[in-house]
Amino acid sequence: MLGFLKEPVVVTAEINVNLVALTVMGLITRLWGLCYPRAVVFDEVYYGQFVSLYMKRIFFVDDSGPPFGHMLLALGGYLGGFDGNFLWNRIGAEYTMNVPVWSLRLLPALAGALCVPLAYQILVELHFSHRAALGAALLVLLENSLITQSRFMLLESILIFFILLAVLSYLKFYNLQRHRHFSGSWWFWLLLTGVACSCAVGVKYVGLFTYMLLLAIAGLHFWHMIGDQTLSNVSLLCHFLARGLALILIPMVMYLSFFYVHLALLYRSGPHDQIMTSAFQASLEGGLARITQGQPLEVAYGSQITLRNVLGKPMQCWLHSHTNTYPIRYENGRGSSHQQQVTCYPFKDVNNWWIVKDPGMQQLVVSNPPRPVRHGHIVQLVHGITTRYLNTHDVAAPLSPHSQEVSCYIDYNISMPAQNLWRVEIVNRESDTDVWKTILSEVRFVHVNTSAVLKASELIGASLPEWGYRQLEVVGEKLSKGYHQSMLWNVEEHRYGKSQEQKEREVELHSPTQMDISKNLSFMAKFTELQWKILTLKNEDTEHKYSSSALDWITMDTNIAYWLHPTSGAQIHLLGNVVTWASANAAALVYMCLSLWYSIRRRRRIYDIPEGLIPLCVCVQGEGCGLLCSEMHLPSPADSWQLWVSAGGVCGGGWAVNYLPFFLMEKTLFLYHYLPALIFQILLIPVVLQHLGDHLCRSVLLKSMFSALIVAWFSSVYFVYCTFSPVTYGQPALSATELKDLRWKDSWNILIRKQ
Numbered sequence: 149m150l151g152f153l154k155e156p157v158v159v160t161a162e163i164n165v166n167l168v169a170l171t172v173m174g175l176i177t178r179l180w181g182l183c184y185p186r187a188v189v190f191d192e193v194y195y196g197q198f199v200s201l202y203m204k205r206i207f208f209v210d211d212s213g214p215p216f217g218h219m220l221l222a223l224g225g226y227l228g229g230f231d232g233n234f235l236w237n238r239i240g241a242e243y244t245m246n247v248p249v250w251s252l253r254l255l256p257a258l259a260g261a262l263c264v265p266l267a268y269q270i271l272v273e274l275h276f277s278h279r280a281a282l283g284a285a286l287l288v289l290l291e292n293s294l295i296t297q298s299r300f301m302l303l304e305s306i307l308i309f310f311i312l313l314a315v316l317s318y319l320k321f322y323n324l325q326r327h328r329h330f331s332g333s334w335w336f337w338l339l340l341t342g343v344a345c346s347c348a349v350g351v352k353y354v355g356l357f358t359y360m361l362l363l364a365i366a367g368l369h370f371w372h373m374i375g376d377q378t379l380s381n382v383s384l385l386c387h388f389l390a391r392g393l394a395l396i397l398i399p400m401v402m403y404l405s406f407f408y409v410h411l412a413l414l415y416r417s418g419p420h421d422q423i424m425t426s427a428f429q430a431s432l433e434g435g436l437a438r439i440t441q442g443q444p445l446e447v448a449y450g451s452q453i454t455l456r457n458v459l460g461k462p463m464q465c466w467l468h469s470h471t472n473t474y475p476i477r478y479e480n481g482r483g484s485s486h487q488q489q490v491t492c493y494p495f496k497d498v499n500n501w502w503i504v505k506d507p508g509m510q511q512l513v514v515s516n517p518p519r520p521v522r523h524g525h526i527v528q529l530v531h532g533i534t535t536r537y538l539n540t541h542d543v544a545a546p547l548s549p550h551s552q553e554v555s556c557y558i559d560y561n562i563s564m565p566a567q568n569l570w571r572v573e574i575v576n577r578e579s580d581t582d583v584w585k586t587i588l589s590e591v592r593f594v595h596v597n598t599s600a601v602l603k604a605s606e607l608i609g610a611s612l613p614e615w616g617y618r619q620l621e622v623v624g625e626k627l628s629k630g631y632h633q634s635m636l637w638n639v640e641e642h643r644y645g646k647s648q649e650q651k652e653r654e655v656e657l658h659s660p661t662q663m664d665i666s667k668n669l670s671f672m673a674k675f676t677e678l679q680w681k682i683l684t685l686k687n688e689d690t691e692h693k694y695s696s697s698a699l700d701w702i703t704m705d706t707n708i709a710y711w712l713h714p715t716s717g718a719q720i721h722l723l724g725n726v727v728t729w730a731s732a733n734a735a736a737l738v739y740m741c742l743s744l745w746y747s748i749r750r751r752r753r754i755y756d757i758p759e760g761l762i763p764l765c766v767c768v769q770g771e772g773c774g775l776l777c778s779e780m781h782l783p784s785p786a787d788s789w790q791l792w793v794s795a796g797g798v799c800g801g802g803w804a805v806n807y808l809p810f811f812l813m814e815k816t817l818f819l820y821h822y823l824p825a826l827i828f829q830i831l832l833i834p835v836v837l838q839h840l841g842d843h844l845c846r847s848v849l850l851k852s853m854f855s856a857l858i859v860a861w862f863s864s865v866y867f868v869y870c871t872f873s874p875v876t877y878g879q880p881a882l883s884a885t886e887l888k889d890l891r892w893k894d895s896w897n898i899l900i901r902k903q
Contacts, residue, residue: 166278167265170285174264177289178257178298183249185878188241189720190710192301196236199225199252199301203232206418207432209678211685214403215410216350217303224252224301240711252301260298260305264289266312267831273319274795280834286862287830290869292876293724294827296710297820299877304823307351311358311806311824314344315798318362322369330386338394346399350406354824357805359399365797366391407675422464423685426456426640427587428677431669436640443642447584448518449506452532452645457492457604458590458636465604465620466500467637468493469531469538469556475615478546485543487555488536491612491619492604501532503645507569514644521584523574526596531556535650537568540595540602540624546612552600552624569596575631586642592635600624603635694818694897698810701822704729705895708819711878712899718881719899722819723872724826726892727865732829735836736803739796742839746789757789757843788842795835802828 188196195218201208202222210218225232228248235241243249267288271281288294298305321337328334345362348355373379373387417435421428429436447453455467468491474484493500503512504521505528512530521527529538536556543553557566573592574582584591593602605621612619625635696706708722746756807825810817837858845854874882875890875898882890884900891898 166282167268170268170282170289171261171265173289174261175258177295178261179254181877181879182253182257182299185711185713185718185720186243186249187711188236188239188243189300190239190302190708190722193236193239193241195221195301195303196234196252198222199230200232200234200236201418202226202413203230204416205414206416207414208418208420209423209681209685211682213352213682214350214406216347216406217306217352219406219410219413220255220306220351221252221301221303224248224255227251227254240714253299256298256300256302256305259309260294263294263298263305263309263312263827266309266316267827270312270316270319270798270831271834273316273323274798274835275791276795276835276838280838283834283837283858283862284831287728287833287865288827290865291725291728291826291830292869292872293722293819293823296720296722296876297823300710302820303351304820307348307355308824308827310344310348310351311355311802312827314341314348314358314362315802317341317344318366319798325369329383330390335390338390339398342394342396342398343402345395346402349399350403354806354809354821357809358802358824361801361805363395365801366395404675407678408671411671411674411678423460423681425458425460425587425677426638427669428674430587431674443586444518444644445586445588446518446520447504447586447589447639447642448514448520448644449504449509449527450512450514450518450645451504451521451639452501452643453504453586453639454496454500454641455502455637456640457634458638459604459606459633461606461634463494463620465492465494466496466640467502467602467622468497468500468619469534469536470499470617471534472615472617473558474546474553474555479613482544482549484546485541485553485555487539487553487558488531488534489612489616490538490554490556490622491616492622493619499531499533501641502538503530503532504528505530505537513646518644521572523572523577523580523582523584525572525584526569527572528568529570529593537566538570538602539566539568540598540600541567542598545605545621545623546616547621548605548623550626551603551605552595552598552626554602554622554624567595567597570594570602571596575636584639586639588638590636590638592631593637595624598624598626600626601635602637603632606632606634692816692818695816696819698807698817698822700895701807701819702733704819705893706819707896707898709897709899713878713881716881717883717887717901718878719875719887720878721875721898723875723896725865725868725872727861727868728830728833729826731833731861731865732826735833736800736829738836738840739800739832742836743792743796746792750789755789757792792839795832799828799832799835803832 198208198210198218199222202218203225225248228251230248230252231246234244234247264285268281268285271284272278294305294308317337317340321334321341324331324334324337341362345355345359349359370388370391374384379387415433417429417432421432421435426436444451457465457467469488470491472489473486474489476486477483505512506519507526507528530536531538534556536558538554539557540552540554545551545553557568559566570593572584573594574584575590575592577589582589595601601624603623603625605623612621694706694708700706704724704726710720710722712719749756803825806828807822810821841851841854845851872890874880874886887898887900890896
């Protein structure tokens with residue numbers, strides 16, 4: 149029974165020394181002097197604010213993308229014991245002792261370091277030689293721009309890590325596809341592909357470009373599988389479902405989980421929650437929740453309410469009125485009704501209160517029991533302070549002449565009767581008998597006489613002149629198609645009116661509410677609203693000193709000064725390795741030209757690239773020597789043409805999908821936006837070099853000359869890396885003359901202090 153103990157238990161392991169060495173070198177180049185400078189570097193001033201808010205559990209909205217990347221940065225702060233107390237107000241500000249600089253920069257640096265071995269493995273999985281894979285990894289290792297971007301509290305290195313991990317995982321899965329269907333390793337790499345894709349999208353939305361590329365490649369591969377007669381229909385269905393689960397369903401679930409954790413962590417009210425709906429704000433601790441806690445849920449006749457416009461653009465505002473009237477004539481000569489002004493006011497004010505009145509009764513208090521207002525009911529809205537009725541009529545609005553003026557009615561004993569009946573339409577109702585609810589219901593007010601809809605003006609800069617105190621315009625929209633958010637209102641503050649006398653009611657309107665009703669939103673409701681805000685919220689794009697166009701990136705005609713020492717000439721710039729960038733452009737051009745040439749000749753049935761297995765190195769002993777060369781044959785039965793096309797699809801396609809969309813984006817662009825595309829273009833360099841060496845350099849002499857050229861070229865890559873390392877790492881400080889020598893292009897903005 150214990151016979152198995154007669155022999156020792158032996159565990160063997162294969163260690164890829166190349167991979168280990170590359171990983172160590174990647175860690176050294178990215179982690180060395182990570183705490184220097186101990187000052188805010190460029191966009192650390194932006195991301196650091198979010199890290200502090202995470203530490204303090206304060207809600208925020210960042211329109212640049214999903215929260216996963218921010219959470220990873222915050223994780224670094226949490227592991228370092230950061231309390232969130234630092235004022236992120238300017239680049240170059242010295243970090244206080246409570247800021248764990250090394251910990252905050254650690255995760256981006258680790259991600260950047262791991263991109264080096266990932267580049268190596270991707271070339272191996274594409275069935276290129278280990279020399280080509282090593283070359284790709286060394287190019288990534290010595291790329292100054294990637295080093296700079298990964299050494300600070302920024303997101304690009306994390307994004308690139310997950311992009312490369314997704315590509316590698318899919319290639320490993322695909323290479324297992326031929327022999328080990330549905331094995332443990334097959335499932336592992338397939339699932340990891342979906343996880344990495346969701347993480348890439350969760351860091352920045354530009355990760356979606358690589359995700360879509362991999363989905364397209366996976367779809368093409370499955371299309372080829374359909375033509376495989378050896379696979380049964382059941383097997384094909386299982387393959388389809390497995391890919392759907394791993395590449396679509398799991399990324400969707402993970403994406404939702406990022407927001408779930410984000411919302412669970414940020415439960416306190418803060419400055420950013422003002423752009424959210426009243427229901428969302430009320431779900432946060434403090435802020436509006438403190439004001440609205442215990443409000444009556446159901447709006448009834450006699451309720452005192454404030455009405456917030458749902459759109460919240462250009463800023464949040466509440467339906468408002470005051471004693472001032474519209475001028476008899478506007479500046480352009482048009483006349484008005486001279487009625488009491490109605491506006492949308494972006495601040496909380498006692499003049500924002502309105503009373504919901506039953507048109508058939510005179511009382512302005514809530515009866516006992518309360519009579520709730522339902523969808524389709526007709527109401528009058530009485531301004532709480534002035535007791536005038538909300539009104540609209542066939543008079544042009546002050547700024548929007550095609551819409552109706554909205555006012556509070558004053559009886560001037562002229563032929564302009566009051567038109568103050570409004571029909572309540574609950575847009576997000578579940579049935580036609582729904583009750584109008586505080587915070588939760590989104591309501592349209594339709595004017596009974598004219599069918600106009602009460603609306604906050606969407607005109608850009610639709611602020612009234614001085615006579616309207618620069619408040620926002622409110623109009624009656626005659627042609628109301630659909631439910632635009634500018635036409636929707638929700639009750640934010642609410643109380644049951646108890647005072648019929650005006651003076652007592654004014655005192656009541658200034659008093660806080662006290663009743664006990666909970667209005668918690670579900671996660672999906674909060675996720676939907678937050679996701680919509682992220683996608684639609686746009687900060688004003690302003691021209692930045694270091695902003696650039698996508699065309700500037702190809703030739704690196706631009707740079708970004710990340711940090712400047714306050715006294716010495718030490719500085720950090722986002723600058724790439726000039727030789728690598730030029731080589732990447734040349735490799736892309738050569739690949740496109742060769743592919744076009746090969747494709748045309750293949751149409752003429754001229755095959756420049758032989759089909760089937762090909763040697764990846766020349767046997768110097770001559771053909772048939774009988775020696776097994778480690779790089780003699782492809783590790784898979786793919787023909788060389790398919791190898792060429794596949795490498796172009798992954799590397800060239802990755803560059804295209806991560807670069808070309810920026811030509812369509814209306815946003816402020818910076819050089820670092822090009823880095824995800826650059827990493828794919830760098831991977832294309834050894835692909836093209838190996839192809840040229842295998843198929844164009846046929847003789848031993850040509851191959852020797854070609855190898856010598858590659859060595860010289862690689863030496864120049866290393867030389868440029870060393871030359872620009874002082875502005876990559878920020879040390880040592882350079883003199884003014886040395887800095888001038890680094891200005892290889894007139895368009896580069898190298899900072900030189902005046903003596």
